[in-house]
Amino acid sequence: MSIVVTGATGPFGRHVVTSLLDRGAEPGDLLATGRRVETLADLAERGVRTARLDFDDPESMPGPLEGARTVLLVSGPEVGRRVPQHEALARAAATAGASRLVYTSVLHADVSPLSLAPEHLATERFVVDLDVAPTFLRNGWYYENYTAQLPVYLQTGAVLGAAGDGRVSGALRAELAEAAAVVLLEDGHEGATYELGADTPFTMTELAETVTRVSGTPVGYRDLPVDELAGVLQQAGLPEPVATMLAGMDLAIRDDALLARTGDLARLLGRTPATLEQAVRAALA
Ligand SMILES: NC(=O)c1ccc[n+]([C@@H]2O[C@H](COP(=O)([O-])OP(=O)(O)OC[C@H]3O[C@@H](n4cnc5c(N)ncnc54)[C@H](OP(=O)(O)O)[C@@H]3O)[C@@H](O)[C@H]2O)c1
Missing domain, CATH: 3.40.50.720 (NAD(P)-binding Rossmann-like Domain)
Structure with a gap:
């Protein structure tokens, strides 16, 4: 093999x-x-x-x-x-x-x-x-897409987005990778399609609440019009096409495009995947 x-x-x-x-x-x-x-x-x-x-x-x-x-x-x-x-x-x-x-x-x-x-x-x-x-x-989305922004959230007291109340089924990148290893080692996954995310999805408001709870620093979610978000991302130094793409992703998230309720990740791992709170805690440790 x-x-x-x-x-x-x-x-x-x-x-x-x-x-x-x-x-x-x-x-x-x-x-x-x-x-x-x-x-x-x-x-x-x-x-x-x-x-x-x-x-x-x-x-x-x-x-x-x-x-x-x-x-x-x-x-x-x-x-x-x-x-x-x-x-x-x-x-x-x-x-x-x-x-x-x-x-x-x-x-x-x-x-x-x-x-x-x-x-x-x-x-x-x-x-x-x-x-x-x-x-x-x-x-699904790596938790790391958000935990990488923790210094900014804590410094500004804000999570900025255009995702409304859309829910995200995130997961630790390492756990998504572990699920890949399982699939590579086992037979029986031929022809399968897995929709992979941790069991508890979160909204951007819940992300801000989680950061507040874990860090002790108040952080709130500010929902912006998509053009405004793209402008903020550009001002932060992202090239215009990247800023527009990222802001556009939030519009899709608003419609639950990154919500997965299949339990596929837990099944492949054989355990409950890490929660957002655990990811934030680990990132701040
Ligand atoms: N689900 C999510 O939230 C999320 C977030 C970010 C990215 N992704 C996707 O997941 C992938 C893996 O994630 P990651 O965090 O490991 O991304 P990453 O840090 O960007 O790594 C990308 C990998 O692709 C390789 N690569 C780039 N261009 C290549 C080429 N022309 N030929 C062969 N290999 C090439 C890079 O290796 P070399 O530079 O050494 O070739 C690197 O190993 C990403 O590439 C992206 O498609 C998913």
Whole structure:
């Protein structure tokens, strides 16, 4: 058995590899890949094989994928370029004879109003047509998308957004990655699509309340018109297209686009996933 993980140089893929090791995978059966392969030295020291693999470089793919049984395609970060990148990797995996391809998608990719969804859906559709058994891990929002903002929330006393009372099924990135490791190690997930988030969703008001409760610093949620939010994000230094995209995501969240009530994550982990409060507590510790 061999498992190839793309994006292993990023935090999600790295968590997948360490979860695979924690769950008893043989290090030599794992191939961790990315462009910045030098960042994988510690995993190589543990016996994990490492290789440079670049979605944009077709010649970099056949070598690492040779002999792969299962491939985890961790979605790339370059919004707008992901369809050809993912298709290149998926095609190369199928050509190499991989029997399973697991892909990290986004919640409700087939019906989601999120601007990110079409690239994920296009990837899913491309993979389904290949001669390889697919599993789609439709990940909810990482808690870290919010906990990374804790210094700003605490400094300004405000969580700013345009998400209204929309509910988010977040999860620790590490737990979503652990769920991926489970799927990679077990049989029986072929053809499955999982909608993944922790069991208790939260609104932005509840996020602010949680930060207040855990930190002892009063933080409130301010719901802004979407254009105003985009302006604030631009003033904070984000490029205009990124600010507009992020503000637009809040509009989708307002309509519960990131709500998942399937229990899939808990089932894959075999335990209750961490709550937002636990994530905030850990981030502030
Ligand atoms: N659910 C959420 O809340 C959420 C939030 C953010 C991102 N995401 C998605 O989840 C993915 C993983 O999350 P993360 O936090 O680990 O993201 P990240 O830190 O941006 O890592 C992205 C990974 O993609 C690799 N990569 C980028 N361009 C590549 C290319 N051309 N060829 C091969 N590999 C390439 C990077 O490695 P190298 O640079 O070494 O190639 C890195 O390992 C992201 O890429 C994004 O699609 C989800």
